[in-house]
Amino acid sequence: MPRQQAAGARRPARVHPDVEEVLVSRRALARRVAELGRQITADYAGRELLLVGILRGAAVFVADLARAIDLPLRLDFVSAASYGAGTESSGDVRVEQDLREPVAGRHLLLVDTVLDTGLTLHVLDATLGARGPASLRSVVLLRKHRGTPPLHTADYVGFTVPDRFVVGYGLDYAQRYRNLPYVGVLRPSIYQPMGGLTVTKSIG
Ligand code: IMP
Numbered sequence: 001m002p003r004q005q006a007a008g009a010r011r012p013a014r015v016h017p018d019v020e021e022v023l024v025s026r027r028a029l030a031r032r033v034a035e036l037g038r039q040i041t042a043d044y045a046g047r048e049l050l051l052v053g054i055l056r057g058a059a060v061f062v063a064d065l066a067r068a069i070d071l072p073l074r075l076d077f078v079s080a081a082s083y084g085a086g087t088e089s090s091g092d093v094r095v096e097q098d099l100r101e102p103v104a105g106r107h108l109l110l111v112d113t114v115l116d117t118g119l120t121l122h123v124l125d126a127t128l129g130a131r132g133p134a135s136l137r138s139v140v141l142l143r144k145h146r147g148t149p150p151l152h153t154a155d156y157v158g159f160t161v162p163d164r165f166v167v168g169y170g171l172d173y174a175q176r177y178r179n180l181p182y183v184g185v186l187r188p189s190i191y192q193p194m195g196g197l198t199v200t201k202s203i204g
């Protein structure tokens, strides 16, 4: 017999052992996503939205955000790839998997997980903006607080967080941890096993 849980029962709050600290709890995420949904609903009243999640990370956020928006809405995805390795963006970002929906005349809202250097949004904004959308804005779950200003700003920001490597709620390290229901700081020992390696950032 498969193990079952009574409807409405709470799972015990357990933090993954690879997570040093929970930065944004499941509850805080739910509350802020609902707020963003209300704000977007009000700002786009009377219009139809084309909500575009940036794969793979934004899949989790966009699924929740879409359900918090009370407007006629289409959902699509795009994926971007960064060429070159290192801890910082290489400066060469390209669309890897394009939208299925046409963009011309649509109110497009790009959805991403983290605004760090701003390079991803900068490139997607230019690429998709060239296709003649009626409007083009962006929403990010997290904005990293870093010394240098980002190349691109987001129109809606969920949370501003310190410049630390985070996972969960769609965000990965080497494709893992995306399913954690909170945003947490990954223990450096996970990506610095020898003390000398640094995180190689890949988009999405
Ligand atoms: P940007 O192009 O420098 O703004 O980087 C944004 C992308 O880098 C995001 O879409 C994420 O996929 C990735 N990223 C940046 N910081 C983190 C992090 O702390 N954890 C996981 N992915 C990150």
Ligand code: MG
Residues within 6 Å of the ligand: 057, 171, 172, 173, 201, 202, 203, 204
């Ligand atoms: Mg990633």
